[in-house]
Amino acid sequence: MIQHHKLDVKAVERLAENVKPEEDYLFFTYVSMRRDEASFFGQFVNERLTGVLAYTDQLPFPAFAFYGLDYKELQLDLFVSYVRKLLNFHEGIVGGTILSDVDLALFQAAKLTVNEPTAFITMKHEDDQKLLKGDLVERITETEWEACARFLAKSEMNYFSERELQQYPFYAIREGEHYAAVGGFHFYNEMLVELGNIVTEPSFRGKGYAKAITSKLTHVGKAYSPNVYLSVFAQNTIAIHIYKQLGFKVVSNRWITDFSLAAYSIVK
The missing domain is CATH 3.40.630.30 (Gcn5-related N-acetyltransferase (GNAT))
Structure with a gap:
């Protein structure tokens, strides 16, 4: 039955x-x-x-x-x-x-x-020594939430929820008054941290901004939980290459x- x-x-x-x-x-x-x-x-x-x-x-x-x-x-x-x-x-x-x-x-x-x-693949961070250090990246403040949400929506981040922006730390690299790159978290918990919403404005690609944002997010995540993950489309080979350079390892294929x-x- x-x-x-x-x-x-x-x-x-x-x-x-x-x-x-x-x-x-x-x-x-x-x-x-x-x-x-x-x-x-x-x-x-x-x-x-x-x-x-x-x-x-x-x-x-x-x-x-x-x-x-x-x-x-x-x-x-x-x-x-x-x-x-x-x-x-x-x-x-x-x-x-x-x-x-x-x-x-x-x-x-x-x-x-x-x-x-x-x-679609999921990766876990394994090697802290491969992360970048630097001061390019700034935390997004509450007064910037609306502008950040518009930037992510324009970038067609289909898995972004505004609740994440309000609950978790988000970071940006700026070129003048404009966002060049943004990143944040899907989950931010002592059990597990998941990086997400990482996007670089097309006109600013090739400057290492994705590496800088991802490194910053991983440093922040590792201070909260030893388990730091991210997921990415398998066809996005450029992003996967960057993540591997920063110490991430593929743990599942879906x-x-x-x-x-x-x-x-x-x-x-």
């Missing part, structure tokens, strides 16, 4: 005990940093948990994390449809997530993916995927 229901706090805590950031980084952030803002849904087959979908409404799109436990018994199409209905989404809604090779194959077999997946939550017949 297949059943679905929302997971309670204790069930999520048990999941968190078994999820490691370098094995399933996205889901780890949901059961740790995003735990209070996320909703967790489980599918049970004969009372055994087969998979979990976690959802947050704190990003500019319907954002999910998937965690598979029993791939043989999991009925993914029914599970996704249940979650769509419980969240009161219309049938045409498209969610976004990051999947392993195995999970991507599962979503594709269920005919849920709606476009070509994009290769796929960014959009998937349909279209309705199927639902088993309760």
Whole structure:
């Protein structure tokens, strides 16, 4: 018998005990940093948990994390449809997530993916000696939040949330009155720090500003947590080369995927 229901706090805590950031980084952030803002849904087959979908409404799109436990018994199409209905989404809604090779194959077999997946890697900082030192980078003050948000929006930083700018330290390099480069954090916690929103204005590229911003953010992050991560599109080879030069190491390869939550017949 297949059943679905929302997971309670204790069930999520048990999941968190078994999820490691370098094995399933996205889901780890949901059961740790995003735990209070996320909703967790489980599918049970004969009372055994087969998979979990976690959802947050704190990003500019319907954002999910998937965690598979029993791939043989999991009925993914029914599970996704249940979650769509419980969240009161219309049938045409498209969610976004990051999947392993195995999970991507599962979503594709269920005919849920709606476009070509994009290769995505997560890196962890390993070598402090490779970071740059210098005074090019300045912290962004509260009076500059609005201007910084506009700069990031113009740069099409799809994973930027203004809440991050208000909660975490952001830094910039300026050319005159204009931002040349900006960077900040997606997570800023004693458990884990994730660099993000790092962008250089195209007309100022090639001056080493990305290295300077990333080094500053990593120094700041390492003062708060020993675990400093960042993620980047695999095709962005220039950025990956820079990050490796600064002491980052690839720890996981994944796929960014959009998937349909279209309705199927639902088993309760």
